Amino acid sequence: MTRTFKLVNARLATGEKSSITVEAGVITSIGENAKSDVTEIDLKGKLVTPSFVDLHTHLREPGKENAETVASGTRAAVRGGFGAIYAMPNTNPVADTAGVVEQVHSLGLEEGRCDVIPIGAVTRGQEGKQLAEILAMAHSRAGVRVFSDDGNCVSDPLLMRRALEYVKIFDGVIAQHAQDPELTKDAQMNEGIISSRLGLKGWPAVAEEAIIARDVLLADHVGSKLHICHLSTAGSVEIVRWAKARGIHVTAEVTPHHLLLTDELASTFDPIYKVNPPLRTERDVHALRDGVADGTIDIIATDHAPHPLESKECEWPAAAFGMIGLESAFAIAYRALVKSGSLSLQSLVAAMTTKPAVIGSLSDRMSGLTVGAPASLNVIDLEKEWVIDRDRVESKSSNTPFHGLQVEGAVESVLFRGEWVMRDGAILR
Ligand SMILES: [Zn+2]
Numbered sequence: 454m455t456r457t458f459k460l461v462n463a464r465l466a467t468g469e470k471s472s473i474t475v476e477a478g479v480i481t482s483i484g485e486n487a488k489s490d491v492t493e494i495d496l497k498g499k500l501v502t503p504s505f506v507d508l509h510t511h512l513r514e515p516g517k518e519n520a521e522t523v524a525s526g527t528r529a530a531v532r533g534g535f536g537a538i539y540a541m542p543n544t545n546p547v548a549d550t551a552g553v554v555e556q557v558h559s560l561g562l563e564e565g566r567c568d569v570i571p572i573g574a575v576t577r578g579q580e581g582k583q584l585a586e587i588l589a590m591a592h593s594r595a596g597v598r599v600f601s602d603d604g605n606c607v608s609d610p611l612l613m614r615r616a617l618e619y620v621k622i623f624d625g626v627i628a629q630h631a632q633d634p635e636l637t638k639d640a641q642m643n644e645g646i647i648s649s650r651l652g653l654k655g656w657p658a659v660a661e662e663a664i665i666a667r668d669v670l671l672a673d674h675v676g677s678k679l680h681i682c683h684l685s686t687a688g689s690v691e692i693v694r695w696a697k698a699r700g701i702h703v704t705a706e707v708t709p710h711h712l713l714l715t716d717e718l719a720s721t722f723d724p725i726y727k728v729n730p731p732l733r734t735e736r737d738v739h740a741l742r743d744g745v746a747d748g749t750i751d752i753i754a755t756d757h758a759p760h761p762l763e764s765k766e767c768e769w770p771a772a773a774f775g776m777i778g779l780e781s782a783f784a785i786a787y788r789a790l791v792k793s794g795s796l797s798l799q800s801l802v803a804a805m806t807t808k809p810a811v812i813g814s815l816s817d818r819m820s821g822l823t824v825g826a827p828a829s830l831n832v833i834d835l836e837k838e839w840v841i842d843r844d845r846v847e848s849k850s851s852n853t854p855f856h857g858l859q860v861e862g863a864v865e866s867v868l869f870r871g872e873w874v875m876r877d878g879a880i881l882r
Pocket residue numbers: 603604630682683729730
């Protein structure tokens with residue numbers, strides 16, 4: 454592989470045609486007058502984006518390697534066009550010490566096909582009782598900046614306040630899984646007409662909204678940064694909109710599945726649709742899309758949650774919560790937001806690249822398509838139609854709710870720091 458090459462006939466998300474020169478892993482010029490007399494690769498008008506950044510991935514290693522490993526999860530990431538994924542700490546052991554986050558970090562470096570950035574637990578064992586070693590994780594080789602008890606909510610307001618105070622020291626962020634545990638005991642799906650018809654215990658919107666309301670006020674009080682994981686209700690969007698208008702440092706994410714699917718799918722009793730937070734109503738889906746469109750919701754994050762077959766092939770109440778999502782994320786978000794007319798392609802790309810990089814303190818490595826930035830980018834065929842197939846995924850798990858769905862927009866090639874890690878659909882590393 455030549456170390457210097459030029460991508461020609463590239464389409465940028467803004468619609469302009471451009472050329473991009475890559476030398477020794479770095480973008481050295483962009484534009485029509487880009488340096489010539491080097492190897493040219495003709496992209497034939499395909500879209501070029503910076504590498505995607507996922508602030509919310511579950512890799513399951515250490516401890517649940519039958520569901521996913523750093524190796525399989527990073528392959529799924531590359532397939533989806535992700536150059537950086539943030540690994541949630543609900544592993545076994547929980548990533549609540551410098552030792553565990555350094556282990557996850559080095560496993561990612563060994564695989565070397567994308568960045569694996571550990572998220573540290575907020576509380577020991579994610580039990581919500583005592584703070585974890587937040588400063589030790591921040592100062593470890595993994596340099597953790599994002600902390601979350603995802604899967605569990607930091608429901609104790611005093612612990613949440615202390616955690617926000619700690620991360621303020623190094624300009625970190627607490628990513629809250631907003632779910633009041635008392636309001637959601639044994640909850641199985643969204644609380645509404647369908648849950649009562651099906652006889653499944655409901656999960657009220659207020660269980661999410663009450664925690665978000667409390668936490669934006671705490672973040673304001675402490676003057677610290679708060680990130681809200683996987684917003685799922687119209688009311689949550691309203692609260693975050695209000696908080697941003699007040700100047701509170703809050704950011705928010707939404708998953709591709711919450712932008713497309715509704716709680717009516719629970720009528721199938723197929724636990725493939727069982728997820729936390731639950732799929733909500735059509736009204737919520739539209740409010741979430743509007744929230745992305747007006748910038749209330751900053752980013753798209755996958756909440757890629759692999760589970761082995763036996764955890765999903767059972768009765769609904771016994772099944773695990775969660776869906777895989779890395780490999781289909783762009784196509785689903787493109788359909789839900791851009792094809793629906795809610796959002797421009799340029800804004801979708803920002804919501805999957807530079808904006809999550811800023812929230813995760815990764816702007817130095819993921820600064821977008823700019824001269825001097827590491828050459829980590831995707832080549833995407835927007836016109837290409839493909840069918841999501843659970844039997845052809847890189848993930849070790851196959852729990853996608855989109856099996857059989859025809860979508861548009863295929864990530865074809867992926868460049869990571871100047872090296873092709875996927876080329877024309879074939880993963881090379
Ligand atoms: Zn969560």
